[in-house]
Each structure stands twice: as C-alpha cells, then as structure tokens.
Amino acid sequence: MNAPIYEVEGLVIDLYTPTVSVRAVDGAGFHVAPGETLAIVGESGSGKTVMTLGPLGLLPEGVAVDLRGTARADGKDILSMSPADLSRLRGGFFGVIFQDPMSALNPMLKIGPQLAEQARRYAGLSADAARTEAVSLLARSGIPDPEDRYDRYPHELSGGMLQRAMIALALAARPRVLIADEPTTALDATVQAQILALIRTIQKEDGIAVILITHDIGAVSVLADRVAVLYAGQVAEEGSAVDVLTAPVHPYTRGLLASVPDFRSDSASGTKEIPGIPPNQAQLEPGCRFADRCDRVQPACHTRRPRLQTVGNGPVPHRVACPVVIAAEGIATHD
Amino acid sequence: MTDGPAIQAKGLKVHFQTAAGLVRAVDGVDLTVARGAFHGIVGESGCGKTTLARALIGLQQATEGQVSILGRDRAAWAKEDRKGFARAVQFIFQDPLGSMSRRQTVGQTLEEPLQIHGLGDRKARRARVQELLDLVALPATVLDRLPRSLSGGQRQRVSIARALALSPQLLICDEPLSALDVSVRAQIVNLFARLQAQLGLTIVIVAHDLAIVREVCSSVTVMYLGRVAEEGTAKPLFADPAHPYSQALLSAVPSPDPRIEATRPRILLEGDPPSPRNPPPGCRFSTRCPVVEPRCREVEPALRAVQHGGTAACHLADARAHAMI
Numbered sequence: 148m149n150a151p152i153y154e155v156e157g158l159v160i161d162l163y164t165p166t167v168s169v170r171a172v173d174g175a176g177f178h179v180a181p182g183e184t185l186a187i188v189g190e191s192g193s194g195k196t197v198m199t200l201g202p203l204g205l206l207p208e209g210v211a212v213d214l215r216g217t218a219r220a221d222g223k224d225i226l227s228m229s230p231a232d233l234s235r236l237r238g239g240f241f242g243v244i245f246q247d248p249m250s251a252l253n254p255m256l257k258i259g260p261q262l263a264e265q266a267r268r269y270a271g272l273s274a275d276a277a278r279t280e281a282v283s284l285l286a287r288s289g290i291p292d293p294e295d296r297y298d299r300y301p302h303e304l305s306g307g308m309l310q311r312a313m314i315a316l317a318l319a320a321r322p323r324v325l326i327a328d329e330p331t332t333a334l335d336a337t338v339q340a341q342i343l344a345l346i347r348t349i350q351k352e353d354g355i356a357v358i359l360i361t362h363d364i365g366a367v368s369v370l371a372d373r374v375a376v377l378y379a380g381q382v383a384e385e386g387s388a389v390d391v392l393t394a395p396v397h398p399y400t401r402g403l404l405a406s407v408p409d410f411r412s413d414s415a416s417g418t419k420e421i422p423g424i425p426p427n428q429a430q431l432e433p434g435c436r437f438a439d440r441c442d443r444v445q446p447a448c449h450t451r452r453p454r455l456q457t458v459g460n461g462p463v464p465h466r467v468a469c470p471v472v473i474a475a476e477g478i479a480t481h482d
Numbered sequence: 483m484t485d486g487p488a489i490q491a492k493g494l495k496v497h498f499q500t501a502a503g504l505v506r507a508v509d510g511v512d513l514t515v516a517r518g519a520f521h522g523i524v525g526e527s528g529c530g531k532t533t534l535a536r537a538l539i540g541l542q543q544a545t546e547g548q549v550s551i552l553g554r555d556r557a558a559w560a561k562e563d564r565k566g567f568a569r570a571v572q573f574i575f576q577d578p579l580g581s582m583s584r585r586q587t588v589g590q591t592l593e594e595p596l597q598i599h600g601l602g603d604r605k606a607r608r609a610r611v612q613e614l615l616d617l618v619a620l621p622a623t624v625l626d627r628l629p630r631s632l633s634g635g636q637r638q639r640v641s642i643a644r645a646l647a648l649s650p651q652l653l654i655c656d657e658p659l660s661a662l663d664v665s666v667r668a669q670i671v672n673l674f675a676r677l678q679a680q681l682g683l684t685i686v687i688v689a690h691d692l693a694i695v696r697e698v699c700s701s702v703t704v705m706y707l708g709r710v711a712e713e714g715t716a717k718p719l720f721a722d723p724a725h726p727y728s729q730a731l732l733s734a735v736p737s738p739d740p741r742i743e744a745t746r747p748r749i750l751l752e753g754d755p756p757s758p759r760n761p762p763p764g765c766r767f768s769t770r771c772p773v774v775e776p777r778c779r780e781v782e783p784a785l786r787a788v789q790h791g792g793t794a795a796c797h798l799a800d801a802r803a804h805a806m807i
Contacts (some may be wrong), residue, residue: 189636190663291753305754306527335526336690340734344750362664365736368743388740406668407738408693420668424633448498455656 151219152356153241153324154178158216160194160201160380164209167429172378173214173436176216177358179373184350184357184386186371188364188403192425194380195360195370196328202226203237221323239269242322244346246329248309250315252301258312259285259297262319269320284315289345307338313343318353325350328360343369364407368392375465376400379426379436382455386465396458396467396478399437435469443471457482486553488652488684489515489538494547496530496537503759508539509532509708511547512785515701517651520678521686522695522716524731525705526755532576532656534705535688539571539654552651565599578637582629588640589625594738595647614643617680618673635666642673646681654686659694666780667691671698692735696720704728707766708758714792724788724799727767765796773798 160172172194179185189195197206202218202225218225220240225233245251262281266272272280278297285293288311301309310330317325327346331339347370350357359370367374367388374392375385376399384397389449393403405419423440426432437442438448448471455466458478467473473480494807496508500621508530514523523531536542536551540560549556551571575581582591592614596607615622629637638658646651655674659667675698678685689695695702697714703713704725712725723729726749733749751770756762762769768778778797785793 220659238716248684307754335755336692336731336734337526338754340736340748340750342734345746364664364738368738368740369736371740392738392740403665404738406665408697409738410693410696410732410735411737411742418671422669424635 149180149182151178152178152216153220153358155202155218155296156216158198158202158218159214160197160206161209161213162197163211163213169428170431171380171428173431174216175377175380175382177375177382177385179356179358181323181356182350182354184347184359184370184372186359186361186367186374187377188361188367188374189377190362190425192379193328193377193379193482194428198377198380199326199358199360200243200328203241204230204233205237205243205446207220218279225435235269238265239320240323242317242320244310244314244317244325244327244330246332248306248313249301251313252309254301257298257300258304259299262312262316265316265319265479266321281319283317284318285312287349288312288315288318289341290315296303306334307341310334310342311339311345314349318349322355324356324358326358326360329362330359331366332363337367346370364392364404376403379428381436382466382468383437384465384469385455385459386459387463390459390461390463390465394459396465396472396476397437397469398441398443398472402440402442441467443475445471486550487514488519488552489513489686490547490550491538494534494537494549495545496533496542497545500759505759506708506761507758508537508544509758509761511513511705511708511710512712513538513703513710515684515686517552517684518682519684519685520675520698520700522699522702523686523688523705524690524692524695526690528707528755528758529705530708531688531705535654535656535686536573536712538686539573541573543699558768569599569648570650571652571654572648572650574641574645574653574658576657577661578634578641579629579639579696582637582644584629587626587628588620588632591629591640592647593645595644599648601648610647614647617646617677618643633666634662638662638670639673642670642677646677649681650683652684652686654688656688657690658687659689659691667694674698674757692720692732702732707755707761709766710795711767712788712792712794712796713785714788714790718790719792722790724790724792724794725767725796726771726773726798728794730772741761767796 156176158172158175162169164169175198187195222357259281262284263277266280267277278316282293282297285296290296290311331342356460371388374388376383378399384400395404402421421440426436433451434451437454438444453470455468457464458480459465493511494508494511499506525531533542537544592611593607620639659670671694699716702716702719704711706727712728723732730749730751737743753770756769764779764781765783768774783795784795785795788794788799
C-alpha cells in the first residue's frame, strides 16, 4: 500500500466555551494514502468533522481549543507549522467540499472568477490560463454550458449545480487530499447519486486521496475503500469497507448497520434500533463510550477503555475496540 | 362515525404567485388514503410533497380541487367545527423545535391542547400527559425541561406525543425523520409503526428516504414536479416500479453492501428536476427520462393501471425493458 499522505495519531481535541468543556476527539487517529478513499463514519457529535479538519485549523468559531497529538501531511508535521504555512497547505494541498455550497462560495462574486482566483493563487497559473482552467473544471464537474455558468452568480444555480461548482472550486488548487464533509446530505436522491459518481470519477482520474466524512452508510458503500467508525470521539472499528460494512464486529457498528434498511434484501430486518442516545461529551465516564447503549456490555466495560485490536487476515487491517465480542465469538487477534 | 376513506383529494392544485412567475407546486393531484393505512408520499425537493400534505388539511390554501377527510368535506368541517377537526387530524412538522414554544416546558407543551379543548380536570390532564409520555417512551424527567435542552430524537417524540394528545384519527407528518441521526431515526420509525398498530391511526408521512418508506409504509405515492408519477401498495411498487422516474429514484439509493454497490447497474439521471415555475410540456419527466419517446414531449400521460396493482403516469409503463434496480 502507498505511504499515507495525511495521517493523524493520538489526537485529543478539547473544546471550551465559557460554560462547558467538551472532549470532542479522544485519542483517535486515521490515515489516508493517494488513490484511496477513507470514509469517517459517525453520528452528529461523534467528532468526525473536528477530527479531520481540526488539525488543519478549521474548527468551530467562538470556542477555545486545546489540541494534542500528531498530524502529518506529506510527511510534514502540521501542528507545529506557522499560520502562514498552514494556510497555504489548506488552500493548496487540501481541498474541502462542505455540506452547504454557500459556505464555500462567495455569494457576491461570479462563480468562474472564484475558481480562477483559486487556480491562480495555488496552482500558479497565469490569469488567462486560470480562466481556461476554471471553465474546464466546471465542465469536468458536470456543469452544462460552462462558458455561460462562468459568469453566473451562485444564487442563479440549482442545488445540485452549486454542489458541482463547489467541487470544481475544491479542485481548482489541484489538491492532493480532497475532504468531503457530508457532501450529499442536503441533496435529493437522484442528485446524490450524480455527485457520488462525480467524486469517484475525479478520484480515479487524479489519483488523489479522498476523505469522506458522513453518517450516510449508502455513500460509504458507494465510495469508500476503507472505513473508520467514530463514536463519541474514539475509533470503534476500522478496516476495509467490505469488512466493516459486511462483517462488522463492534456492537456499535453492528447496531448502526442494522438500523439502515436495505430494500434490495428482504432478509434484512431493516429498522433495528440502538437504544438511548450518545453520551454527553462534557461528562465522559472512563471505560468504553458505548457501554451505556450496548447490548453486550460487561461490568469491565464501564471502567476499562478498550484498545483497537487487529482481527481477521485481510490485506487491509481490520481493527476493533471491543474485547467482549472478540472473546465471546472467539475471533482471532494478532497484534 | 362517517364512512369514506381517511383522505380523498380530487384535482388538487396549489399555485403560488411569485415575483418570478406562477409556481405550480401541486398541479392536479388525486389521492386516496384508506383508513388505517400508513401512507408514504415521496419525491425530490420541489416536487410538491410538503405543499400537498399541507393542502390536504388546509394549512395551505388550495387553488383548486376538493379534499374530504374521514368522509367529510374538509373545508366545511374546519369552518363549522374547527376544534372537532383539530381533534381528528393532527400535523407533525419537520423541525420539532420550530413548532414548539421555546419557553414552554415539555409538560406545558403536552397539556396545552388538553386545556384548549377543555378535556378533563387538572388531575385527569396530568394522567393523560403521563400516558402520552409512556406512548412515546419518554421518561417523566423530561416534563420540566425546555425543548432546547432535549436531543433531536427526544424533541421529535415530544412533538409526536403532543399530536397524539387529542387522540386523532389521522396524523400527517412532514419529513419527521430527516433531521435525525441514523440510529435515532430507526427508533422514531419503530415508534410510528407501533403507534399505528396500537392506536389504529391513519398515518401519512412525507419523506425522501425511500428505504424507510418501503420498510414501514403500506401504500405510497411517488410525486414528480407537482403531479403523481406512480402510486400503489408499497412492497409491490418498490419491487417492480413501472414509472421510469420511480425506477431512477430507487436506483439512486445505494446498497449498504459495498460488494453489491461495486457491480450494481445504475440509472443515473442527468441534471436536476426542472422548475415547477416552468414545467415542460407533455410528460413532466420527459426532460430527464432515459427512455423518452417523441409523444412523451407532447401528450401528458394519465395515471393508468400497471402490473404491481397500482397506477403510473407513463405512456411506456410496463411496456419496455425492465428496471435496473
């Protein structure tokens, strides 16, 4: 496998407001290699966005942040970088697609010039070349009549077209890592399918690394090579998409998948539920974060934090933080 | 008790006059929902599903058409006996926070409809509130809390409990699941299914999550651009959709199994749905339809019977190569 291009280890992120402190990420990590798509899956509040974007300095506004651990992009330590270097890295090395296109596009400026500016600044193109590049990016993102759309304002485009324009914007700096934060959540089913297909095509053609942050198991199934399942700021399970989605081991992953109906299979019981709600991350207890909602809970789960153990023999390590299921089902571990 | 289906709409139209022109949000819909049904209305944004749901109970004034609820003319009923109508029919909004008073505790929120309708003394109302909490599986500890301090799933349970306070016969829910996380969504879906069985309610749910609709609904209406594209019994329709739009909509839903996803043939539609300001002539789906024929661009197809036992508005329904889903 290729060496990772973005890797994060032992990340702890505490967020402070005047009244509460929240441990958003609690010793989690991930890595992604060129040509690979990693899906980071979790429910709202699981820390998936903060974990991925936090090391790049993209954090919620108005809160104080304490961030520890290691994060490397292309081998360089990004946590010790100067703000100017980090800003350059964010603009050029990383491209980000957000859930809401209007959070990335300036509503006061025409779409094309926004793309061209990005291409000029980060890909080092001349003004003329940047314009040509912007038009071709719009075309590549599946926007019909790109010459015309170049001169349109964001509000003149439909939701699906805006999402495409934002993807074009993220690609304008020729990033090596594309981070897609819930890229399809706000879109309709048929448009979602188009956008997922577009991201997949771009990734194949450019060989870039893609990180998909989502709670949508369907999107994971379409795009991901590897999956990391995050629960309350910790990685519960990670491995190849096929291993994690079809042979999950952690009770949370199993519960999450059982709550997703699959209308292509009649055997699936469909809408099983996980009782309860995720823990309050302002008052975390020791031990396994999922213990209070878990149907396999043992007394030790409340006091001992489970570590990730490698299970199975696939080429992609499948790691699970649940000693209870591993022991009860006689799953071989090796590490 | 009067006879007749829970809902019967005929030729329903809702048009909005806007600065940019006339928006035909709902443009000639006939809909029948049987009593005791769990009916899903699905479609993409702008197809008019929410406007239809609102127009059915008069939250939105219809431009044209008639609606009967539980065998009575809706407009006349609401005019003559506003409170009686409210007791029979309740609406659940997409955003529970937006539909509750931020300053009322959960207890006050649940008790208010009982007070307005003069049901029971204080003690009886308290007992009913407790009963409602049990119905939606909320602990009594939420009674003194404000909506803001509840989780999304708890808020949706409160809004369901409030809608049930007056023991309605018909519950209409606009996207009650879309703001919820996956694991919590399953809890609420199961709650609806349980309530329906337990209370014999008729439930109409507006949704865009097709897999969930198939899971819980007994019947379904697929809408496209203000019109009904297809309708029928949920499981047969989902197994064998006749309208190319329903086929594409179903095909767009990914399988949670990546091995299936890697090999599954897909129908990928081009472009976005056209604007309801300016629907295309002929079949409204003709601009995106993968099997479009010249007549589709001229003649608007009527709903007709198809193999799965329901109806579809497509000239080619059941006549062409089979769905790729």
